[in-house]
Amino acid sequence: MRSDCPLNFAVELFGDKWTLLIIRDLIFFDKRYYQEFLSSQEKISTNILADRLTALEKNGFVRKGRDDRHKQKIIYRLTEKGINLVPLLIEIALWSDKYGENLPQYKKDFILKEVRKDKTIAVKKLIEDLHKKHVQAPV
Amino acid sequence: MRSDCPLNFAVELFGDKWTLLIIRDLIFFDKRYYQEFLSSQEKISTNILADRLTALEKNGFVRKGRDDRHKQKIIYRLTEKGINLVPLLIEIALWSDKYGENLPQYKKDFILKEVRKDKTIAVKKLIEDLHKKHVQAPV
DNA sequence: CTTTCTACTTGTTTTTTACAAGTAGTTGCA
DNA sequence: TGCAACTACTTGTAAAAAACAAGTAGAAAG
Numbered sequence: 034m035r036s037d038c039p040l041n042f043a044v045e046l047f048g049d050k051w052t053l054l055i056i057r058d059l060i061f062f063d064k065r066y067y068q069e070f071l072s073s074q075e076k077i078s079t080n081i082l083a084d085r086l087t088a089l090e091k092n093g094f095v096r097k098g099r100d101d102r103h104k105q106k107i108i109y110r111l112t113e114k115g116i117n118l119v120p121l122l123i124e125i126a127l128w129s130d131k132y133g134e135n136l137p138q139y140k141k142d143f144i145l146k147e148v149r150k151d152k153t154i155a156v157k158k159l160i161e162d163l164h165k166k167h168v169q170a171p172v
Numbered sequence: 173m174r175s176d177c178p179l180n181f182a183v184e185l186f187g188d189k190w191t192l193l194i195i196r197d198l199i200f201f202d203k204r205y206y207q208e209f210l211s212s213q214e215k216i217s218t219n220i221l222a223d224r225l226t227a228l229e230k231n232g233f234v235r236k237g238r239d240d241r242h243k244q245k246i247i248y249r250l251t252e253k254g255i256n257l258v259p260l261l262i263e264i265a266l267w268s269d270k271y272g273e274n275l276p277q278y279k280k281d282f283i284l285k286e287v288r289k290d291k292t293i294a295v296k297k298l299i300e301d302l303h304k305k306h307v308q309a310p311v
Numbered sequence: 312c313t314t315t316c317t318a319c320t321t322g323t324t325t326t327t328t329a330c331a332a333g334t335a336g337t338t339g340c341a
Numbered sequence: 342t343g344c345a346a347c348t349a350c351t352t353g354t355a356a357a358a359a360a361c362a363a364g365t366a367g368a369a370a371g
Contacts, residue, residue: 036213039268039280040196040261050187050328057179067349074175078329083350105337105348114271121263122179128260129178132253141178189359206318217360222319244317244368 046092047118051077051085053125056094056111056118060163061144065108089115111167119160123148185231186257190216190224192264195233195250195257199302200283204247228254250306258299262287 035041047053058064058073070082077085086109089095094115100106126144129136147155174180186192197203197212209221216224225248228234233254239245265283268275286294 035215037274037276037279038193038196038213039265039272039275039283041193041214042268042272042275043264044189044192048187048189048192050183053183053187054177054180057177068347071349074177075180076174079350080330080352081328103338103348107349117267117270121260121267124260124263125182126178128256129181131256133178133181135176136178136181137176140176144178207316210318218319219321219361220359223359242317242369246318 047094051075051081052089053118053122055082055085055089056115057122059095059109059111059115059167060119060122060159063166065110066106067109070109094118110170111163113164113168116160116163116167119163120156123152123156186233190214190220191228192257192261194221194224194228195254196261198234198248198250198254198306199258199261199298202305204249205245206248209248233257249309250302252303252307255299255302255306258302259295262291262295 034045047056054073054075054077055070058070062069064070064073067082067086070086071077071079086095086097090097093112095109095111098108098110100108123144126141127148130141130145133141147158173184186195193212193214193216194209197209203209203212206221206225209225210216210218225234225236229236232251234248234250237247237249239247262283265280266287269280269284272280286297
């Protein structure tokens with residue numbers, strides 16, 4: 034740790050070019066498996082993905098689980114610590130909605146659709162939904 | 173640009189270990205000069221700082237200005253684009269407040285003091301304050 | 312006129328990332 | 342039952358970025 038500043042704390046955990054994108058995939062695109070993360074638009078390298086998934090588990094953002102029907106598959110699920118990044122991701126999306134002029138509107142809308150009606154409610158609902166899908170799910 | 177996703181857009185602009193810390197210094201610690209950024213707790217290297225400040229200006233987060241009484245000094249000020257990162261930084265601080273168990277409380281309080289009373293008002297006031305100090309200031 | 316301060320630059324080592332290929336265990340199907 | 346395809350990775354190497362150390366030109370102070 035370079036300092037005891039709360040902003041630096043966060044930056045050291047997910048302040049890189051890939052970590053938040055993996056969390057995005059878990060939150061917004063319902064991805065759960067290695068190959069799914071690997072096939073994201075940004076084309077993460079397989080060694081970097083493996084490294085980040087290990088770090089994410091070590092830092093308590095996700096937990097690995099075994100898929101019962103596919104024994105070779107490993108399922109990645111968010112923890113509460115990871116789910117609570119939702120407000121942060123929403124603020125990022127709102128900022129990008131404002132300043133990302135060249136971004137396609139439909140992509141911004143995809144994330145912000147409910148948020149535009151009522152941010153507080155939308156965030157709350159999304160978190161509850163993720164809680165059901167990730168935390169309450171069987172190991 | 174690796175993709176047209178709004179979250180990736182943001183990550184490519186400030187998803188590294190230093191950029192948000194410089195913006196933090198501008199927002200919360202009223203830093204304006206090269207030496208001030210350089211003397212932050214996290215000990216950024218001078219070449220990295222120069223690189224990030226250039227990028228921040230190029231990407232429209234800050235603008236460089238000349239200080240009238242000290243001609244050798246260059247003053248860095250936030251633009252509106254930079255100031256509008258406040259809600260994002262606040263969400264980061266709130267998350268770190270929750271999960272950064274080893275962080276000193278007084279540091280978390282420093283940023284979140286007003287936020288705990290009323291987040292919306294605190295954010296609005298901070299943005300207005302920064303607008304006065306940075307945007308409305310003479311060139 | 313010299314020392315100190317300013318915002319940097321330059322050069323080198325170390326670390327990280329990207330790219331390409333390979334591997335052990337699992338599953339689907341003939 | 343056997344083989345091809347699929348799974349989550351690992352390994353090796355080249356390229357890029359970061360960290361570290363030193364230096365520089367111009368301005369200000371004494």
